[in-house]
Amino acid sequence: MQINDVVSIETLDNIALICLNNPPVNVASQALRVGIQKAVSQANVDAEIAVIAIYAAGRTFVAGADIKEFGKPPLDPMLPDLINEIEESAKPVITVLHGTALGGGLEIALGAHLRVGLNGLKLGLPEIHLGLLPGAGGTQRTPRLIGIPAAIEIILSGRHLEANEALGLGLLDRLSDESPREAAITAAKDVLSGTINPRRTDEIEVKPDHAHLDEMEAKLVQTHSHLVSPHKCVEAVRASTLPVNEGLKVERQAFFESMNTPQRAGLIHAFFGERAVSKVSEFKSTPREVAQVGVIGGGTMGSGIATACLLAGLRVILVETTEEALGRGIATIHKNLEGALKRGKLAQDRFDATKAALKGELQLTALDNVDLAIEAVFENMDVKKDIFGQLDKICEPGVILASNTSYLDLDEIAATTSRPEDVIGLHFFSPAHVMRLLEIVVGAKTDESVIATGFALAKRLRKIGVKSGVCDGFIGNRILAHYRKTAAYLVLDGASPQEVDRALEEFGFAMGPHKVGDLAGLDIDWMTRQRKAATRPEEERYSGHVADRICENGWFGRKSGKGYYLYESANMLPNPEVETIVAEEREKAGITPKPIAAADIVDRYMTAMISEAVRTLEDKIAARPLDIDMVLLFGYGFPRHLGGPMHYADTIGAKELINRIKTYAKEDSYYWRVPGLLRQMADDGTTFADMNR
Ligand code: T1G
Numbered sequence: 001m002q003i004n005d006v007v008s009i010e011t012l013d014n015i016a017l018i019c020l021n022n023p024p025v026n027v028a029s030q031a032l033r034v035g036i037q038k039a040v041s042q043a044n045v046d047a048e049i050a051v052i053a054i055y056a057a058g059r060t061f062v063a064g065a066d067i068k069e070f071g072k073p074p075l076d077p078m079l080p081d082l083i084n085e086i087e088e089s090a091k092p093v094i095t096v097l098h099g100t101a102l103g104g105g106l107e108i109a110l111g112a113h114l115r116v117g118l119n120g121l122k123l124g125l126p127e128i129h130l131g132l133l134p135g136a137g138g139t140q141r142t143p144r145l146i147g148i149p150a151a152i153e154i155i156l157s158g159r160h161l162e163a164n165e166a167l168g169l170g171l172l173d174r175l176s177d178e179s180p181r182e183a184a185i186t187a188a189k190d191v192l193s194g195t196i197n198p199r200r201t202d203e204i205e206v207k208p209d210h211a212h213l214d215e216m217e218a219k220l221v222q223t224h225s226h227l228v229s230p231h232k233c234v235e236a237v238r239a240s241t242l243p244v245n246e247g248l249k250v251e252r253q254a255f256f257e258s259m260n261t262p263q264r265a266g267l268i269h270a271f272f273g274e275r276a277v278s279k280v281s282e283f284k285s286t287p288r289e290v291a292q293v294g295v296i297g298g299g300t301m302g303s304g305i306a307t308a309c310l311l312a313g314l315r316v317i318l319v320e321t322t323e324e325a326l327g328r329g330i331a332t333i334h335k336n337l338e339g340a341l342k343r344g345k346l347a348q349d350r351f352d353a354t355k356a357a358l359k360g361e362l363q364l365t366a367l368d369n370v371d372l373a374i375e376a377v378f379e380n381m382d383v384k385k386d387i388f389g390q391l392d393k394i395c396e397p398g399v400i401l402a403s404n405t406s407y408l409d410l411d412e413i414a415a416t417t418s419r420p421e422d423v424i425g426l427h428f429f430s431p432a433h434v435m436r437l438l439e440i441v442v443g444a445k446t447d448e449s450v451i452a453t454g455f456a457l458a459k460r461l462r463k464i465g466v467k468s469g470v471c472d473g474f475i476g477n478r479i480l481a482h483y484r485k486t487a488a489y490l491v492l493d494g495a496s497p498q499e500v501d502r503a504l505e506e507f508g509f510a511m512g513p514h515k516v517g518d519l520a521g522l523d524i525d526w527m528t529r530q531r532k533a534a535t536r537p538e539e540e541r542y543s544g545h546v547a548d549r550i551c552e553n554g555w556f557g558r559k560s561g562k563g564y565y566l567y568e569s570a571n572m573l574p575n576p577e578v579e580t581i582v583a584e585e586r587e588k589a590g591i592t593p594k595p596i597a598a599a600d601i602v603d604r605y606m607t608a609m610i611s612e613a614v615r616t617l618e619d620k621i622a623a624r625p626l627d628i629d630m631v632l633l634f635g636y637g638f639p640r641h642l643g644g645p646m647h648y649a650d651t652i653g654a655k656e657l658i659n660r661i662k663t664y665a666k667e668d669s670y671y672w673r674v675p676g677l678l679r680q681m682a683d684d685g686t687t688f689a690d691m692n693r
């Protein structure tokens with residue numbers, strides 16, 4: 001019988017079978033919590049019932065608390081209280097887990113008296129990725145079942161465990177290959193016959209291990225000083241040696257302290273943004289079938305793109321111009337696949353089949369039967385136009401012709417074909433088989449079904465597809481080109497490259513801009529500055545003085561052994577010759593260097609990034625602020641706990657941003673201009689979050 005819309009109860013002899021059915025992932029919404037509470041209490045008062053089993057319909061057991069409830073007034077029954085009621089049930093409660101039993105879902109199982117895992121089950125406590133900690137008993141019950149060291153590792157990593165590992169650790173009591181309902185019945189009968197004994201988790205003593213927790217905390221101080229919840233995880237797990245009710249109180253306090261942080265808001269914005277970003281109107285169109293992909297160009301990008309397509313189960317034809325170049329491209333792809341095999345991402349049989357799905361060709365005519373052709377050759381408009389002109393003749397109408405260009409005008413490329421509606425930009429980020437961002441660049445004439453195919457391909461490649469309009473640099477590189485100048489101005493005006501890098505790394509970036517430049521290759525930006533020299537507005541303060549001289553010395557960064565830093569030894573030391581160049585360039589420009597505080601470095605850098613991001617919204621290059629956030633998170637190493645530049649901008653507010661720009665504009669009124677949209681937001685009080693709705 002239905003307890004409510006999402007919970008039903010069935011009695012079979014003296015077994016109560018409680019079925020959860022809250023698609024798509026059985027989140028522990030208030031309705032689910034109410035339903036479970038009623039069903040368990042009903043089973044406990046039913047004299048006929050001797051054992052209770054909870055299982056779920058659909059693709060997974062409870063995948064966690066309902067994140068949509070966070071930040072809103074609490075709704076009873078709260079999950080920790082419900083789980084305590086399950087644990088205190090007079091009759092044994094069994095839980096049968098399948099799919100992805102995560103967070104509050106696993107915690108429900110930990111409060112039960114027996115846990116059965118089904119084939120393919122993954123379980124874990126990923127709350128740390130949301131800026132939280134397991135707040136429904138997970139920090140108290142996990143150590144009781146598997147000990148403090150294993151528990152803190154699972155909680156701090158937030159990783160998913162396979163069922164076998166969980167069984168070995170003691171998180172599961174048995175595995176089954178039955179259906180959830182059948183496994184529930186079998187386990188219930190085994191409890192009744194005494195074949196298996198249920199037990200209360202809270203009655204298990206925890207062996208203290210403060211030394212291990214001290215060691216974890218010391219590491220966190222080094223690696224996660226700017227985050228709150230990891231430290232709270234250690235604090236809560238440490239309390240698991242207390243009587244369970246005291247420990248639960250410590251956990252509850254730690255949970256609410258984590259809940260009330262901007263980091264939790266930022267990480268949850270990132271969680272939902274990652275899913276919302278593909279929800280664009282064109283996504284509703286029917287994507288075209290893609291089974292075989294042609295990749296033109298076997299260099300770094302082409303081989304990475306081919307690898308990504310192969311790993312997604314697509315057949316790939318790689319086209320190069322010479323045997324040698326083709327051989328290099330194929331060798332790179334094989335090396336990438338071997339890496340996936342070694343890391344356990346690819347089973348041996350899949351590895352062999354994936355390699356077999358790759359063909360190498362020397363003629364574009366070999367692409368006469370592909371569903372999608374992706375051009376990834378040198379960033380030269382004439383070369384690209386020539387290739388698209390040939391593809392237009394070789395590929396059947398309806399075959400999608402895509403360019404991986406990172407900034408060239410897609411409409412100009414499309415105009416060289418007879419079917420611009422089939423042309424789209426698929427801007428991958430290097431390494432293309434690793435980086436999750438894919439900018440889906442939509443031309444003026446790109447057909448909706450082609451856009452839908454771009455998003456379907458992104459999902460298949462497990463990438464985050466973001467729709468972009470056509471401009472120099474699309475969304476990410478356009479914004480980067482702007483804020484990177486701030487870093488150069490800061491160095492000319494008095495900060496060292498290392499001070500700029502350190503300030504931004506303390507802010508949360510994995511690497512500062514000079515380290516990133518050294519890693520990517522300083523020659524890339526050098527070529528961009530040269531490309532743009534002819535059209536650079538004369539009012540613009542030139543930002544390349546130092547970087548040009550570094551490149552003129554052949555110092556392109558890591559690949560040439562020196563750039564802003566020296567790479568001869570393991571640790572990255574500042575390149576002293578850069579200091580000399582900086583001093584000389586300041587003197588030439590008549591600049592008296594002044595000390596610049598880290599906070600000022602961050603404020604300027606972030607204000608520049610936000611300003612250009614606002615302009616990409618005004619120019620409709622980015623459709624929504626969340627699109628920009630996802631681009632910066634998944635392509636540019638923006639600190640995930642800050643949610644992205646637009647989410648972060650809302651924590652500053654339009655008025656304050658305008659004040660900062662006006663202050664900076666006194667030094668450089670060309671570079672620092674207040675975008676009209678920001679002014680309008682300041683006037684009407686709208687936020688970027690409002691624009692995402
Ligand atoms: N709350 C609300 N909505 C959720 C959700 C959740 N926990 N998990 C998924 N969704 C939505 C998601 O937004 C999407 O919505 C749809 O479900 C399908 O998800 C007290 C505090 C389970 C591995 O962190 O990792 O428990 O876009 O597209 O790729 O200690 O969802 O369809 O409208 O991701 O198959 C802990 C988060 C929560 C798990 C499935 N749990 N979810 O992946 O589908 S905090 C998590 C996932 C907690 C307790 C604490 C994945 C998935 P829409 P999807 P998928």
